[in-house]
Amino acid sequence: MKLPRGLSRLVTRSLRLGLVALWVSSAWSQTSQVHDIPSRDGVTQRVLWVKATDPKGIMVVMPGGHGGMQISNQGNLQWGETIFFVRNREELARQGVHVLVVDAPSDKQRPPYLNGHRQRPDHVADLKAVVQWARQQTDLPVWLVGFSRGTHSAAYYALQTGDSEDAPDAVVLAASILSDKPPTRTVPDKPLERIKVPLLWVHHEQDSCQFCPFAMLKPAMDKATNVPVQALLSYTGGTDHSDTCGPLGHHGFRQLESQVEKDTITWLLANAPKRQKGS
Numbered sequence: 156m157k158l159p160r161g162l163s164r165l166v167t168r169s170l171r172l173g174l175v176a177l178w179v180s181s182a183w184s185q186t187s188q189v190h191d192i193p194s195r196d197g198v199t200q201r202v203l204w205v206k207a208t209d210p211k212g213i214m215v216v217m218p219g220g221h222g223g224m225q226i227s228n229q230g231n232l233q234w235g236e237t238i239f240f241v242r243n244r245e246e247l248a249r250q251g252v253h254v255l256v257v258d259a260p261s262d263k264q265r266p267p268y269l270n271g272h273r274q275r276p277d278h279v280a281d282l283k284a285v286v287q288w289a290r291q292q293t294d295l296p297v298w299l300v301g302f303s304r305g306t307h308s309a310a311y312y313a314l315q316t317g318d319s320e321d322a323p324d325a326v327v328l329a330a331s332i333l334s335d336k337p338p339t340r341t342v343p344d345k346p347l348e349r350i351k352v353p354l355l356w357v358h359h360e361q362d363s364c365q366f367c368p369f370a371m372l373k374p375a376m377d378k379a380t381n382v383p384v385q386a387l388l389s390y391t392g393g394t395d396h397s398d399t400c401g402p403l404g405h406h407g408f409r410q411l412e413s414q415v416e417k418d419t420i421t422w423l424l425a426n427a428p429k430r431q432k433g434s
Contacts, residue, residue, distance in 0.1 A: 186248065187230050191261070194284035195277060199261045201226050202285060205244045205254040211424055212296045213253040213289050215282075215323070216240045219303025219330070219402070223268030224258040232256075239302050239329065239407040243416060250420055253293070257285060273307040274340060282312045283321050296324035296429040303367070303406065306331040310342050314349035322352050325427030327419060329357035330364070330406050333371040341366075343375035353427040354382045357419060359408060360391050364400035384426050388418050 186206045191199040203226050218224060218238045225233035235241055244254040259268040260281045272278050282299070289297045301309030306328040316322040331342045356376060360369045372387070379385055393411040396404030408415045 186245075189226060189228060189230050190288070192284050192288045194260060194281040195262075197262075198277075198281070200281045200284055201258040201261070202288075203230055203232075203244075203254075203256040203258075205248045205256070207248040207251050207253050209251055210253050210293065210295055211251045212298055212324075212420075212427075213255060213293065214240070214247060214298050214300050214327075215255045215257060215285055215289060216244070217257055217282075217299070217301040217305035217308040219301075219305045221266070221268040221270045222257075222259050222273070222305065222308075223264065223266070224256065225264065226256070226258045237407075238402045239412070239415075240300055241302075242402070243412050246412070247416055247420075250416060252420060253289075253295070255285065255289060257282070269304075269308070273304065274311045274345075278308065279312055279315050282308065283316070286321060286323060294429070296423075296427060298325045298327060298423055298427060299323035300327040300329065301331075302329045303364075303400070303402075304332055306342050307340075310345055310347065310350070313352060313354075314346055317349055318351040322430070324430050325353040325355065325423055326350065327355045327357060327423070329415075329419075330362060330367050330408075331356065331358065331372070331375065332366050333368060333375060334366050343371065343378065347375065347378040348380045350379055351381050352383070352430070353423075354379050354385045355419065355422055355426075356385075356387045357408075357415060358387065358389055359393070359405040359411075360389050361395070361405045362399075363395065363404075364406045366400065367406060386422060386426070388415070388422065390415065 188204045194200040218235050224235045247254050299309045313326045335341045394409045
């Protein structure tokens with residue numbers, strides 16, 4: 156049966172859209188995967204693995220806020236989609252790094268999620284399982300990246316693992332928590348001298364979040380006396396947001412994403428190759 160011309164065009168267009176949707180779904184399944192990694196007794200640590208086609212390293216990303224991404228079996232995020240290093244995960248993969256977005260563990264999938272949990276031994280155990288799993292998948296360097304309150308997780312894990320085999324090949328602290336209300340221990344309050352891997356700080360000079368004043372960054376850097384190499388990538392410009400501690404303003408490097416990504420990857424590749432055992 157011959158269809159009228161207008162209906163024929165509509166059917167053809169629908170078929171094309173269907174093929175595009177099928178291709179996108181297929182492409183996603185090839186590049187993004189959900190994994191539940193056993194970490195503690197009866198506990199698993201869920202991660203979203205976004206694969207790069209020509210990988211040079213792996214970023215293990217610790218998001219900020221309460222950290223409860225609530226990653227579905229299909230890889231959808233119920234929370235935190237706009238967080239820096241999360242919202243741009245596919246672009247990071249295109250620039251040559253695998254990205255592992257870390258959720259709250261299976262026993263912390265309800266409020267307060269990771270709040271009050273980021274500086275505890277069981278959190279270290281969960282991250283250790285992720286780092287070990289990442290190294291089992293590939294022979295590439297593994298970099299632990301924290302954003303905002305995720306810098307608590309990244310810094311604490313790094314100082315707990317020192318120069319052991321479980322230490323990451325580098326730590327990136329972006330929009331670090333430099334000030335807070337007691338009893339919360341800020342990043343500068345930690346014994347940063349125990350970090351013994353390359354350390355990169357990434358911060359916006361105009362960050363107006365009350366917990367991230369740029370002026371407090373240098374004293375924190377001065378405490379990291381035992382790192383083999385340390386650097387600061389600082390930025391100005393972009394756009395801010397009324398939610399000053401949210402991810403869509405200066406705090407989250409809004410409209411500077413591409414430059415921050417490029418600079419971070421370039422520094423890591425130049426200064427943080429895969430560590431040799433015992434180094």
